Amino acid sequence: MEANNLLESYLLKNYVDDHDFELPSYLKGVFEGKYETVFQTEDSSSLRKLILNVEDRDFEKAIIAVLTSEPIKYLEWFATGISSLLYFIQHNWTGPQSQSNTDFFSRIREKCLEDLSLDVECNENMIKPEFLYLAKIIFSSKELQNIFESSKWWLLRANFVHQLILEEISTPIFEESEKLIADISQSSLLENSWLKTLFHLEVAHFYLYYKRIQSSDKHLEIAENSAKLKLELTGVMGTRTKDQQFENAQLFLKVEVGKDLFSSRICDDMPVALSLNDDVRLEKIKISEEVENVELGCLEEAVILTKFLQLKVSQPKHDLTTEEITTYIARVIESTKNWALKISSLYQRSMLEANHKRTIERSLVQIEYLIDQLNDEKVEVSHRMDMFFVSGMKPMWAFREALADQKLNLGLVKGALDLYINLHLWEDVILCYTILNLKSKAAEIIRQEIDKKPTVKLWCLLGDATNEEEHYETAWKLSEEKSSRAQRHWGMFHFHQKNYKEAVPHLKQSVELNNIQEGVWSRLGFACLEIEDWKLAATAYRRYCDLEQSDFEVWNNLAKAYIKLGDKPRAYRALQDAIRCNYDRWEVWDNLMVVSIDLGRFPEVIRCYHRILELKSQHLDIQILRILTKAITNDIKDNEGNSSRKVLPKALELFGRITSSMSNDSEVWTLYAELNALSENELSNQKTAQYLQRAYRAAVSDPKWFQRVESTQTVLEMCVKLAQANEHCSRNCSTAQKRAMLGSAKLSLQSVVRKVKDQELSEQVEIVDRLQMVEERLTVISEELEKIKDL
Numbered sequence: 001m002e003a004n005n006l007l008e009s010y011l012l013k014n015y016v017d018d019h020d021f022e023l024p025s026y027l028k029g030v031f032e033g034k035y036e037t038v039f040q041t042e043d044s045s046s047l048r049k050l051i052l053n054v055e056d057r058d059f060e061k062a063i064i065a066v067l068t069s070e071p072i073k074y075l076e077w078f079a080t081g082i083s084s085l086l087y088f089i090q091h092n093w094t095g096p097q098s099q100s101n102t103d104f105f106s107r108i109r110e111k112c113l114e115d116l117s118l119d120v121e122c123n124e125n126m127i128k129p130e131f132l133y134l135a136k137i138i139f140s141s142k143e144l145q146n147i148f149e150s151s152k153w154w155l156l157r158a159n160f161v162h163q164l165i166l167e168e169i170s171t172p173i174f175e176e177s178e179k180l181i182a183d184i185s186q187s188s189l190l191e192n193s194w195l196k197t198l199f200h201l202e203v204a205h206f207y208l209y210y211k212r213i214q215s216s217d218k219h220l221e222i223a224e225n226s227a228k229l230k231l232e233l234t235g236v237m238g239t240r241t242k243d244q245q246f247e248n249a250q251l252f253l254k255v256e257v258g259k260d261l262f263s264s265r266i267c268d269d270m271p272v273a274l275s276l277n278d279d280v281r282l283e284k285i286k287i288s289e290e291v292e293n294v295e296l297g298c299l300e301e302a303v304i305l306t307k308f309l310q311l312k313v314s315q316p317k318h319d320l321t322t323e324e325i326t327t328y329i330a331r332v333i334e335s336t337k338n339w340a341l342k343i344s345s346l347y348q349r350s351m352l353e354a355n356h357k358r359t360i361e362r363s364l365v366q367i368e369y370l371i372d373q374l375n376d377e378k379v380e381v382s383h384r385m386d387m388f389f390v391s392g393m394k395p396m397w398a399f400r401e402a403l404a405d406q407k408l409n410l411g412l413v414k415g416a417l418d419l420y421i422n423l424h425l426w427e428d429v430i431l432c433y434t435i436l437n438l439k440s441k442a443a444e445i446i447r448q449e450i451d452k453k454p455t456v457k458l459w460c461l462l463g464d465a466t467n468e469e470e471h472y473e474t475a476w477k478l479s480e481e482k483s484s485r486a487q488r489h490w491g492m493f494h495f496h497q498k499n500y501k502e503a504v505p506h507l508k509q510s511v512e513l514n515n516i517q518e519g520v521w522s523r524l525g526f527a528c529l530e531i532e533d534w535k536l537a538a539t540a541y542r543r544y545c546d547l548e549q550s551d552f553e554v555w556n557n558l559a560k561a562y563i564k565l566g567d568k569p570r571a572y573r574a575l576q577d578a579i580r581c582n583y584d585r586w587e588v589w590d591n592l593m594v595v596s597i598d599l600g601r602f603p604e605v606i607r608c609y610h611r612i613l614e615l616k617s618q619h620l621d622i623q624i625l626r627i628l629t630k631a632i633t634n635d636i637k638d639n640e641g642n643s644s645r646k647v648l649p650k651a652l653e654l655f656g657r658i659t660s661s662m663s664n665d666s667e668v669w670t671l672y673a674e675l676n677a678l679s680e681n682e683l684s685n686q687k688t689a690q691y692l693q694r695a696y697r698a699a700v701s702d703p704k705w706f707q708r709v710e711s712t713q714t715v716l717e718m719c720v721k722l723a724q725a726n727e728h729c730s731r732n733c734s735t736a737q738k739r740a741m742l743g744s745a746k747l748s749l750q751s752v753v754r755k756v757k758d759q760e761l762s763e764q765v766e767i768v769d770r771l772q773m774v775e776e777r778l779t780v781i782s783e784e785l786e787k788i789k790d791l
Contacts, residue, residue, distance in 0.1 A: 005188065008150040009195055011082060014385050015265045027079050033381030035087035036098070038080055039105075047080065059108050060115075063137050067144070078148055081138030085158050086385055088131040092165070092395050094340065094384035095374035097127070105130040119482045120168040120514070121457055124424040125397035132162060149187045153199065156180045157389055160206055164395065167457065168485060169516035174210055181206070194262050197226040197299055201306050201390040208306075210516060211547045213314045220306055228258035229303055233327060238287040241280050250285045253327045255294045255304070264298035266337040267383040271373045273333050273346055274366050278358055284330065298338040302390040305332050305341055308348065309392050314550060322352060339384050340391040346370060347394060347402070354406050364406045371399050397423055404428065421445070426461045439465060454478065460489035469493060484514035492523070500527040508536070511543070518547040522554055529557060534564040545577070552582035559591060571595050586615040597627050600639040602647045606654050618661050622668070625655075629671040633678065651675055659694075669695035670718060673725070685729040689741065692722040696748055706755045709767065716756070716770035719749050723777035727784070735788055742781050749778040 007027075010016045016023065016031060029037035039047070047066075067077050091097050105128070112133035116122055122129065138144065139155035159177045163170055181203055190196040200223040207216035224231070235249040276283050296304075308328035315321045329352070332345040350366045353359035373379075374396055394402075404419035408428075417432040426446055433442035443465040450458045456475045463471030472490035479486055491506030507524040511517055521544035528537035541558035548554070555578030562571035575592040582588065593608035605628055612619045630636075631644045632651055638644050655672040662668065673691035676684050696718055705711040726745040730738040756771055 004147075005149065008148060009189065009192060012150055012153065012189075012195060012198065014382065014388075017263050017265075024075065024079075026076055030079055030083055030086070031382060033086075033090075033383075033385065035083040035090065035381075038083035059111060060137050063134070064141060067138070067141055071143070074144060074147055077138055077141075078144055078151065081135045081144075081151075082154060084131040084138070085135035085154065085161065088128055088135065089161065089385070089388065090381055091128050091131075092126055093393055094381070094388065095396065096377045096381075097375070105134075108133075116162060116165070118166065118170050118172060119479065120166050120170060120485065121455060123165050123167060123395075123397065126165045126395075129165075132158065132165070136162065149189050152180050153184050153187070153189070156184065156206075157202070160202075160209070160389075163209065168514060169210065171514055171516055174516065177206060193226050194299065197223045197262070197303070198390065200226065201299075201302055204306055204310065205390060205392060208310055208313055211313065211518060213310070213549055216310055217314075220303075220310060223303055223306070227262065227300055227303055229300055230256040230258070231304065231307060231328075232256075233324060236287050236289045236291055238285050238289070240282055240285045242282055243280070247288055250287065251323060251327045252287065252291060253304075253331050254291075255296065255300075255331070257294055257296070257300065261295070261297040262299040264338070265383070265386055267339040267379065267386070269379050270337060270339065271342050271346060271370065273349075274362055274369060276359065276362050281358060284334075293335075296335060298336065298341060298387050299390075301332050301336045301338065301341055302387050304328050305345055305392065306390060308332070308345075312348075326352060338387050338391075339379055340386060340388045340393050343370060343373065344391040344393040347399065348392075351402065354402075354409065360406065360410065364403070364410070367399060367403045367406065371396075371403065374399065401425060408432070424449075426458065427464070430461065430465050456483045456486055460485055463489060463493060467493070482513065484510045484517065484520075487513065488517065488520050491520070495523055495527060498530075500530040503527045504531065504533070504536070511540075515543065516547065518544050521547065522551075525554070525557060525561070529561065532564075534561050537561040538565060545574075549577070550581050552578040552585060552588055555581060556588055556591060559595065563595065568595055568598050572599055572601070584615060586612045586619070589615070590621070593621070593624060597624055600631070600637070600644075602628060602631060602638050602644050603650065606647060606650050609654055610657070613657060613661075620658070620662060620665065620668070622665075625658075625668065625671055629674055633674055645678070648675065648678060663694070664698045664701065666695045666699035666714070666718070669698060670721070673721070677725070682729075685725070689722070689725040689729045692718065692725050693744070693748075696722055700752070706759050712756060712759075712767055713770060715752055716767070716774050719752050719774045720770075720777055723749060723774075723781060727777075727781065730784075739785065739788055742785050746778065746781050746785065749774055749781070753778060 006018075006021070010021070011027075011030065014031070023031065026038060029035060067074075070077075109130050112130045113122060116129055116133055136155065136158045139151050139158055141151070145151045145155075156177055159173050159180070163173045166173075184190075184199060190199055200219040204216045204220040204223065207213075207219065232254045234252055234254045236252040237247040238250040239247055240250065305328070308325050311321070311325045311328070315325070326349075329345050329349050332341055333349060336342050336345065346366055347370060350363040350370075353363040353366075400419055401423055404416045404423070404425070407413075407419070408416035408431075413432050413435050417429065417436075420426075420428040420432060426442075426449070429445065430439070430442040433439050443462060446458055446462045446465060450462065456479045459471050459475035459478060463469065463475070469490070472486055472493060475486040476483065476490065487506045487510035491503045491510060494500070494503035494506065504524065504527050507520055507527065511520050511524065521540050525537050525540035525544060528534070528540060538558060538561035541554055541561060544551075544554050545558060555574050559571040559574040559578065562568070562574060572592070572595045575588060575595060578588045579592060589608045589611045593605055593612070596602075596604040596608060605624065609619070609621075609624070628651060631638075632648055636644050638647075652672075652675055655668070655675065658668060659665075659672060669691050673688045673695065676691060677688045678684075696715070699705060699711070699715045699718055702711065705715055723745050726741045730741045753771065753774055756767065
């Protein structure tokens with residue numbers, strides 16, 4: 001690898017693993033984590049002068065002009081860009097926050113905030129935005145991009161950090177970053193398997209943030225293959241409680257590495273995982289079997305942590321899912337010697353434990369400990385940056401927000417309120433004051449903040465706190481009609497009042513301004529269903545499903561919209577996705593069954609019915625059973641042009657299962673008999689007769705059947721079928737069997753004829769013809785019995 005590429009690879013890794021490699025003096029500050037020293041070099045004095053003298057509006061142009069006029073200093077500018085980005089990350093993510101002499105940058109702060117906001121506002125807890133702004137200008141330089149291949153990679157990193165400080169998802173950042181990803185994928189830097197793995201992990205994190213699960217999964221898979229890692233969940237015997245006498249199967253993450261480990265740097269002073277100190281649970285699962293715990297490097301551990309984060313986002317929230325993903329996070333916590341991975345994994349475990357009564361106390365204390373660690377100066381800044389971009393580490397304010405959330409969950413409302421106010425989390429402030437029955441106090445505090453500096457967000461929250469619609473209009477005008485937030489809050493104001501017709505235009509305009517808002521797409525879809533705008537409902541739910549693929553209710557609603565539009569094939573596919581999201585909701589299986597029968601997917605109909613029976617034990621959809629029986633009896637072609645008779649054995653199996661739990665439905669037995677008669681063999685003939693006899697018994701079990709026209713018609717028709725089946729079956733059996741079968745049929749028919757004739761209904765046209773048919777069959781059976789009575 002040539003010297004330039006080698007230096008770039010070291011900068012991307014954040015450390016030099018070749019001690020003989022000579023570094024320019026101004027780059028030592030980058031690798032040592034002393035980023036402010038890069039701004040204090042002789043070369044940076046021109047930057048200082050430029051910032052102090054140039055007009056705010058001309059700052060970006062001035063930087064580019066100076067950069068392009070000094071080709072000899074391209075590497076110094078490149079180092080300045082990296083130092084700026086990492087310095088910004090130090091003060092907002094990794095800590096500790098320093099009081100170094102960089103105040104001259106603050107002159108351009110307002111300009112930087114304005115340009116970074118992108119019409120959606122930056123997080124108010126973020127500090128030193130000028131360094132992120134400077135880094136983005138430098139990495140965007142075409143001159144630097146032509147010389148340093150990694151410049152686009154650093155710009156991708158800066159873009160992602162930029163997204164993380166914004167209050168909302170930014171479509172422009174997403175689109176620009178996707179182009180950068182495509183360009184970097186062609187870079188010669190990725191010929192190095194270490195850098196290839198790192199890059200695809202970073203991209204996996206990027207897509208995961210935007211809920212592009214499939215894209216994230218694709219890049220994570222590439223990273224796993226590049227690292228020659230194989231991750232497999234397996235079962236081992238062990239115990240998880242102190243008093244457990246018998247071992248049970250426990251989940252264990254089996255890791256295989258098909259190559260030498262990637263090089264990595266070890267941090268000696270690591271954060272610690274606090275003990276659970278529970279009377280029942282063990283600190284960790286005690287495994288009795290011998291399992292190989294493969295040693296891993298930091299980059300391999302980053303793959304496992306990324307896998308955890310992806311499963312957490314993509315899988316439905318369920319105790320079993322939590323059990324599965326905890327196995328991944330535990331592996332990183334137990335083994336990693338990387339500071340960022342340890343902090344991030346402990347934070348993620350705390351989030352999982354925050355909702356369980358046995359672990360919430362450790363969760364709270366662990367978060368407090370991690371906040372202290374961010375401010376502790378013992379660990380070198382450079383070590384904190386190792387693997388930062390693949391750690392999924394949250395910004396500093398997220399740790400304090402998590403602490404506030406946990407206090408609120410424990411009922412410590414005032415303690416949580418103080419933290420929320422300090423973090424400017426006004427929505428949570430409103431929630432706390434509402435719990436304390438002081439909602440007017442929330443409006444008062446927001447008004448005070450508006451008096452200091454009015455923002456779109458504050459006007460929207462004032463509308464939420466007071467339920468006064470005009471505040472949303474004020475926010476909209478303040479944004480110069482560019483804010484998706486203003487339209488979102490305005491739409492939700494009407495949505496919560498169930499004024500769906502008024503909500504739709506505002507929600508629609510919000511997603512037009514920012515199309516990466518899964519919550520707004522979902523509510524827009526629901527509102528459109530309510531007002532029967534099926535086309536817009538389908539569009540909204542389809543866009544939601546592009547962003548969030550694990551919500552079965554939305555897939556179900558999407559199918560409903562397609563059905564209303566008459567597009568049943570697309571409804572079928574949507575319901576298949578709904579099933580994948582939630583396998584245990586019988587309503588979704590029922591919807592899929594209905595669509596499948598309309599599409600002629602008969603095997604799928606039977607599969608759905610079986611699954612519903614597994615979930616409900618009893619379920620009767622006589623209309624579905626009628627259509628299925630008619631299709632098989634008439635040999636209707638299925639959706640692929642195949643004979644429907646192919647599913648006859650499975651259909652008979654289904655009817656057998658239904659009748660075993662619901663033996664008193666006459667029509668089910670009749671349909672069962674019709675299907676059974678198609679086999680045309682002696683055994684089937686006997687079963688057909690038996691099923692019709694069961695149908696007859698179920699029909700006449702109603703003591704008032706003969707008092708209604710409809711039920712009388714049904715019983716008479718069944719008697720004809722019963723007589724015919726017994727006659728057909730008795731032809732090939734012994735005399736004794738024949739006498740028994742015909743005798744039973746005769747008694748059944750005689751009973752029916754007698755009861756019908758005793759009623760006034762027997763004179764109605766609908767009854768007369770059917771009664772005559774039964775009497776004819778009765779005559780035939782009586783004559784046949786007369787012939788064999790002496791045999």
